Amino acid sequence: MxxxxxxxxxxxxxxxxxxxxxxxxxxxxxxxxxxxxxxxxxxxxxxxxxxxxxxxxxxxxxxxTPISVKELGEALERAEVVIFNGVDEVELNLTDVERLYESHVLMELLKGYSILLTDGERIKLIAPVTALGKIVNSRNGQEYSLVRIIFGERAPVGFVTFLVQLARASGITIRHMLRYDNDVFIVVERGYAAAL
Missing domain, CATH: 1.10.10 (Arc Repressor Mutant, subunit A)
Structure with a gap:
């Protein structure tokens, strides 16, 4: 029951x-x-x-944790928002990553605005389309935007949850959302970047 x-x-x-x-x-x-x-x-x-x-x-x-709209507004006013267009993601196997690491190509990629994700079995690389073209032939053909929200201090508690719920309510599909230290990274379809 x-x-x-x-x-x-x-x-x-x-x-x-x-x-x-x-x-x-x-x-x-x-x-x-x-x-x-x-x-x-x-x-x-x-x-x-x-x-x-x-x-x-x-x-x-x-x-x-309740978040006041005022607190969110104040935090976003102090934050810097950067949008990178022309981003794609590819799934790599471990041998590809080892080869890229040994040739130092991976390190060059990660100097820019690239993200490497793994769940222990799969490895995904999110990077500019031009950079991905140098290392892999097959892409999924879909271009995304990477939105980076940089907070001067720590992001408000519950900010990511609030943003996910707001995006769902607005019909925006978020492909990936990551929080690292004071930054929040969001990968969305290119058309949604400005709306977000």
């Missing part, structure tokens, strides 16, 4: 608009509770009191 708390959490996490509203700290919990009540009852299989849903939303909001 699914609890009311679990049902509310699933509904909120599946709907980016609810998540953004709750994270922003400007949510009318009663209005959201009225809106999601039929879904909660459907998931739990029983009639649920509106106050119970509001309490579940309050608990969920307390667990998530």
């Amino acid at each position: 699914v609890s009311v708390q679990q049902a509310v959490r699933v509904i909120v996490e599946e709907n980016p608009l609810y998540m953004v509203t709750l994270l922003s700290g400007i949510a009318n919990l009663s209005a959201i509770a009225r809106e999601i009540k039929p879904l909660v009852e459907s998931i739990t299989g029983k009639e649920v009191n509106l106050v119970t849903i509001v309490k579940a939303l309050e608990r969920l909001t307390l667990r998530k």
